[in-house]
Amino acid sequence: MRIGIACPYSWDVPGGVQQHIRDLAEELIFEGHEVSVISPADDDTPLPPYVVGAGRAVPVPYNGSVARLSFGFLSVNRVRRWLKEGGFDVLHVHEPEIPSLSLLACWVASGPIVATVHTSIPRSRILLVTYPVVRTGLEKINGRIAVSEAARTTLVEHIGGDAVVIPNGVATRRYRKADPLPGWPGPGGAIGFLGRLDESRKGLSVLLKAFEILGPQRPGLRLLVAGPAGDADEVLHKVPAELRARVVLLGQVSEEDKVRVLHSVDVFCSPNTGGESFGIVTAEAMAAGVPIVASDIDAFRQLLRGGKAGELFATGDAADLARAAGGLLDNPTRRAELSAAALAAVADYDWSVVARDVLRVYETVVLGSTQVKVAAAGSDFP
Amino acid sequence: MITDIVIVVAVALLIGVYVSWRAGRIDRLHARVEMARAAVDITLLRRSSAASELATSGLLDPATSLLLGAAVHGTRGGPADGGRPRDLAESDLTRALRAAFSQPDFRASLSGKDGADELLAEVEAAAHQVFLARKFYNDMVAVTRDARRRPLVRVLHLSGNARAPEFFEMEDSLIADKSSASPLPG
DSSP: OEEEEEOOSOTTSOOHHHHHHHHHHHHHHHTTOEEEEEEOOOTTSOOOTTEEEOOOOEEEEETTEEEEEOOSHHHHHHHHHHHHHHOOSEEEEESTTSSSHHHHHHHHEESOEEEEEOOOOOHHHHGGGGSHHHHHHHTTOOEEEESSHHHHHHIIIIIOSOOEEOOOOBOHHHHHOOOOOTTOSOTTOEEEEESOSSOGGGOHHHHHHHHHHHHHHOTTOEEEEEOSSSOHHHHHHTSOGGGGGGEEEEESOOHHHHHHHHTTOSEEEEOOOSOOSSOHHHHHHHHTTOOEEEEOOHHHHHHTGGGTTSEEEOTTOHHHHHHHHHHHHTOHHHHHHHHHHHHHHHGGGBHHHHHHHHHHHHHHHHTTOOOOEEOSGGGGOO | OHHHHHHHHHHHHHHHHHHHHHHHHHHHHHHHHHHHHHHHHHHHHHHHHHHHHHHHSSOSOHHHHHHHHHHHHHHSSOGGGTOOOHHHHHHHHHHHHHHHHTSTTHHHHHTTSTTHHHHHHHHHHHHHHHHHHHHHHHHHHHHHHHHHHSHHHHHHTTTTTOOOOOOOOOOOOSSSSOOOSOOSOO
């Protein structure tokens, strides 16, 4: 099958959606399909052979923060050319409801189109899809995929129509084995965190508060924090002076080191306060076999099988997190149980399984349809 | 003796008149600040409605439409409704408009389309008015704040309960360099 995938975000910027597309494309290629991905990318970024660059994404304010997005008629032309040259059997767009190459691809193409929605979005922002010009694009989608129940709910409630839930894939093999960082986890135990330091939804401050409770009780316990952005001093100032030496900030780490970080801790903590539709980082930690303590948000409850594959604590509640993490640190048997349960649970999300499900959606939408073509609708652009 | 009293009364009267004139001036300044602020609000509303019209016009590609639409949407409702503060939301709209307008050959791609030139001109004119109204408002604020700082006004509390007016800062230039000399794209 010839498959065209549109990626909304810059290929050179790390992110969940980009990683999803990369893993999906590589799995599909491994299965013998022809895949081409169009994505914004800086001109000098080395791209894998299956990625077509669509020029730089422009930083613009969107939804209260600055996003790097592709829009405008030049992008339209690039998408049109890519579709013409690709001769795809199916077009797969990701996050078509944001201003992106995906939306443009929907608008320009006709034929079988599959869309994957990754995030759950508040109602207020969804109103915008009633714009006629946007709706025209979205109405062409033949099959919708949501990566989580939460993302599906957004679709059903706000855009209308339904979606099949196909969870995010995890390249579990990549996470299974790695050497811990030198000196970790150490005799006093260690708790790990991965994620942006400056994004409050990732919940680092909840974990730091919990460490304020746990730290004094357990003199050897350390906190290993890896993630981009954020001011290290600012983070450390949230921790009482006497505990600061035991909070280790690694900054942004490479993919390889990320796996090592997961293998360097006794307990991995996902204190997110919301905004997570799947919890890819948590799933990766599960694939590494680390016992998980996660906040009780929908995405994590589902991923951790309602608490069977990891401890859940009351979202945002540092004391409850301290209780749950402390309990795990004290109980190696329970940790071993959770580790095994997490590995078993995350196997359902392995890319080989997920890509097969996605392929079934492709096979369904191409039934009785022709190839993907460039539609007339966008042709009044130069 | 009598003349002394007359002089004292006259001086007291003069002081009274002067003080009341000063109080009146402070009052007038505050009223003018309010008017200038209302003008800023009106120009911002005009700009966002022009941008909204452009976004829904079907002239732009859907991604640009959505981008502008989202920015316009952000200017409605304030922090009370969980939105962004006004100045930040309006600056976001400025940046979104700037991003749309600064695409290479943006104008060329639209010229000849029905109503495109008029709409673009309307957005630009509205943006320019925002720039002007905000400048006038901030001038008034500066004068008023200065007047409020005078010793006599402070000691006698002539500004009463009126709160000191705040400057309204936002990005309002549609061209990428931050000079506020002209908000019109060149």
